[in-house]
Amino acid sequence: MIALFQAAMNHKPFARSIHKFNQSATAKWVPVNKSFITLSKIILRAAVERLGLAHAAITLRCVTHQGYHHLLLVDDERDLQMAAAGKVEEFFISTQEANASPFEDFIAEAAISLPLNFTQPHGQPQRLGYLVAQLASGVAAQSPESKAINKELALVVDEIIRTIGRYQTRYRAIHVYGDQYYWIGNSKALRQLDQRIDQLAKGMQPVLIRANKGSGKVIAARSLHCLSRADTAPFIESDCNEWEEGAAASILQSLHTYANGGTLFLRNIDAFSGSSFQAMRNFWLKAASARFDGSYSLRLIMSLSSENASLASFQTQWLAQHAQELRLPSLRERAGDVRDLAQFYMREFALTAEFDLTEEAWQLLESTNLLADVEQLKAAIQKLALIANGALVSVEELRSVLD
Numbered sequence: 001m002i003a004l005f006q007a008a009m010n011h012k013p014f015a016r017s018i019h020k021f022n023q024s025a026t027a028k029w030v031p032v033n034k035s036f037i038t039l040s041k042i043i044l045r046a047a048v049e050r051l052g053l054a055h056a057a058i059t060l061r062c063v064t065h066q067g068y069h070h071l072l073l074v075d076d077e078r079d080l081q082m083a084a085a086g087k088v089e090e091f092f093i094s095t096q097e098a099n100a101s102p103f104e105d106f107i108a109e110a111a112i113s114l115p116l117n118f119t120q121p122h123g124q125p126q127r128l129g130y131l132v133a134q135l136a137s138g139v140a141a142q143s144p145e146s147k148a149i150n151k152e153l154a155l156v157v158d159e160i161i162r163t164i165g166r167y168q169t170r171y172r173a174i175h176v177y178g179d180q181y182y183w184i185g186n187s188k189a190l191r192q193l194d195q196r197i198d199q200l201a202k203g204m205q206p207v208l209i210r211a212n213k214g215s216g217k218v219i220a221a222r223s224l225h226c227l228s229r230a231d232t233a234p235f236i237e238s239d240c241n242e243w244e245e246g247a248a249a250s251i252l253q254s255l256h257t258y259a260n261g262g263t264l265f266l267r268n269i270d271a272f273s274g275s276s277f278q279a280m281r282n283f284w285l286k287a288a289s290a291r292f293d294g295s296y297s298l299r300l301i302m303s304l305s306s307e308n309a310s311l312a313s314f315q316t317q318w319l320a321q322h323a324q325e326l327r328l329p330s331l332r333e334r335a336g337d338v339r340d341l342a343q344f345y346m347r348e349f350a351l352t353a354e355f356d357l358t359e360e361a362w363q364l365l366e367s368t369n370l371l372a373d374v375e376q377l378k379a380a381i382q383k384l385a386l387i388a389n390g391a392l393v394s395v396e397e398l399r400s401v402l403d
Contacts, residue, residue: 030167032062032069032091035340039163039186040093047156048095051149053133057094058116058160060129064089071128073118073168090129110135112150114157118164128164131157162194165227183219184344185337189329193220200324201227206284206300208269208319210307211328214373217267217303220328224301225263233262240271241305248272248279256287256298263299270309277315284322331373338366341374345381355388361395370402 030036044056062069069091112133117125133153139145166183183190200207201224209217218237225235236259243251255264272280287298302323304311311319319325331338342365347354357365371377383401384393 030071030073030164032060032071036163036167037093040160041095042186043156043159043163044093044095047133047153051133051152052136053149054136055095055134056131056156057092057096058129058131060091060093060116061127062089062091071164071167073126073128073164107134110139112146112153114150114153116157116160118161131160159191162191162198166194183216183223185334185340187329187334187336189333190337193329196326197223198227200224200326203324204288204297204299206302206323207326208323209301209303209326209328211303212307212330212373213305214375215328215330216374217328218265220326221263221265221301221303224326225265225299228299229262234259235263235265237265237267239267240276241268243271243276245273245276248276249283252280252283256283256290259298260290261298263301265301265303267303268305269302270304270311272315274312274314277312277318281318331371331377332369335366338377341377342381345378346385349382349385350388351385355385355391355393357393357398358395361393361398364395364398364402368402 040058044058047053048056061072063072064070072088112135114131116128116131118128119125131153133149135146135149139149163186183194197220207224209220211217211220221237222235225233229235236255238251238255266280269277269280284300287300289297291297302319307327339362342357346356371380380401384398387393387397
């Protein structure tokens with residue numbers, strides 16, 4: 001549902017959009033595509049090397065839909081009939097060679113199996129499959145060493161589940177929001193950000209997102225909403241730069257009427273005057289105790305226009321006491337994601353055939369300090385698309401775009 005509210009004093013919009021989730025529109029199936037398989041293998045191979053395992057594999061319950069495998073993210077009893085058009089089967093991802101059976105060399109007596117349980121927001125854990133690890137030769141299944149490995153493998157399960165959650169957020173953005181805003185990449189900084197968002201989603205305190213433009217503040221806010229609210233809860237986004245001075249109290253009351261039980265995302269709160277910030281503080285004291293349908297209270301997420309945006313001392317003090325901070329990594333901190341991001345935009349902006357960079361150009365792109373954020377990277381790729389025309393982009397052509 002899309003709605004536009006008008007401020008009473010000058011008819012200036014103060015709420016861009018309201019997104020109300022529709023259960024039928026939520027991403028039920030996450031495609032088991034090449035990037036998902038590659039990422040899963042990276043996680044498994046890292047675990048094998050770190051823990052001294054012989055092999056590792058995961059088995060996932062999938063549905064074959066229009067010729068593609070998809071993870072089945074539906075409730076077994078209520079929604080399994082949605083998969084009736086396709087065949088439900090097991091899909092294996094293994095550290096062994098692709099042409100080998102995923103469990104060809106597994107010995108049951110020396111293997112560890114852990115369930116892959118995925119939980120939808122406010123839902124029950126759902127069994128998607130299993131992680132199976134083959135212990136190295138000479139390690140007994142019941143030995144103290146294997147028990148320590150079992151604890152470490154539980155962390156591997158968590159990482160795989162977080163990966164699935166991120167892919168669901170990606171396809172939910174497409175299905176529900178109708179746009180392409182989602183995290184791309186698998187850098188250490190991005191995985192740590194996933195963990196921090198998971199942690200914050202479990203709490204009820206307001207969240208302050210601190211980041212520069214182009215770092216993904218809207219993506220972070222949506223992720224927090226998706227992880228902490230039911231699918232039917234609304235997500236409302238409002239830019240405080242567009243608020244009429246002196247109208248903050250009435251604007252917040254109007255927004256609360258529609259956001260109750262869902263999420264209110266206030267962007268650029270550093271635009272608030274002292275009186276407007278005081279109105280927001282008083283609003284939150286009431287909104288935090290109000291309940292929607294006897295269960296949900298408002299989820300409040302705020303952001304600053306830049307990572308180091310200046311705030312008055314009383315504002316800083318209140319936020320430190322009442323809000324949890326979420327800092328988003330810069331593109332420089334996400335250097336391992338640059339190639340994935342660039343390739344995504346190459347496909348988006350290719351005028352005719354997809355183009356590529358020479359290895360020397362790739363090395364320059366991944367090491368440059370001239371790109372401050374993802375938006376600048378996107379703009380650079382868009383310029384390259386105009387000159388590439390399906391050919392390889394040289395390092396000189398890349399420099400001409402970056403300079």
